[in-house]
Amino acid sequence: MKTVIIKYNAGNVQSVMYALDRIGASYLYTDDEAEIRSADKVIFPGVGEASTTMSYLRNVGLDKVIPSLKQPVFGTCVGMQLMCRFSEENNTDCMGIFDVDVKRFPADAGLKVPHMGWNNISGYQSPLTAGLPDNAYVYFVHSYAAPICEYTVASCDYALPFSAMLHKDNFYAAQFHCEISGNAGQQILENFLKL
Structure with a gap:
């Protein structure tokens, strides 16, 4: 099985590599379109800011490649947010795989922003959550977070309920790491790798 981690202007990719190493999965880290299209599974991870990251994707053409993929694709954190339609983070037009807008947590809810640390998810409706307690x-x-919507397959609550995971067709996403x-x-x- 060929698994590709998409190489782009985002941080924390090394942690994803370590996680795949721990479960014995081989992978290729690349931004080459042919390699991405020929993969069995594609992981689109990231830590970053929406507008600069989206600008990088446009500059290298990945903003068109990613939504056109037919194999299972898994976006995490900013990867998930960029798979949505729009982000309030610097008013960024994203890829629109999920027809939902990403919004900033309300600052007046009495909770610290960013939402940082361990929190529980619930309402599982995804093959990715099989076997989870x-x-x-x-x-x-x-x-920033995607609100509860038709694509929500797991949720979390922090000041308000939000989408912890999304799913549409061959596209899967998680807000958490x-x-x-x-x-x-x-x-x-x-x-995900067993899909």
Whole structure:
């Protein structure tokens, strides 16, 4: 099986590589369109700011490649947000795979922004969550989130309910960092690779 991690202007990719190493998965880290299109599975991870990251994707043409992929694609953190239609982070037009807008957490809710640390997810409706205990704890670091919508397959609550995971067709996404979410994150990655 050929797994590709998309190489682009985002941080934290090394943690994803370590997580795949731990479960014995081989992978290729590349921005080459032919390599990405020929992969069996594609991972689109990231830590970053929406507008500069989206600008980089446009400059190298990945903004057109990613939405056109037919194999299972898994976006995490900013990867998930860029798969949405729009982000309030610097008013950024994104790829529109998920027809939903990413919004900033309200500053007046009495909670610290960014939402950072361990929180539980619930309402699983995804093959990626097979085998997870109810209300599994995963690790978040984000100031923006997709609201609950028709694509929500797991949710979390921080000031308000939001989408912890999204799914549409061959596109899967998680707002949290699977690669640093312990056993739950490892299970989700393993389930993705088994799709």
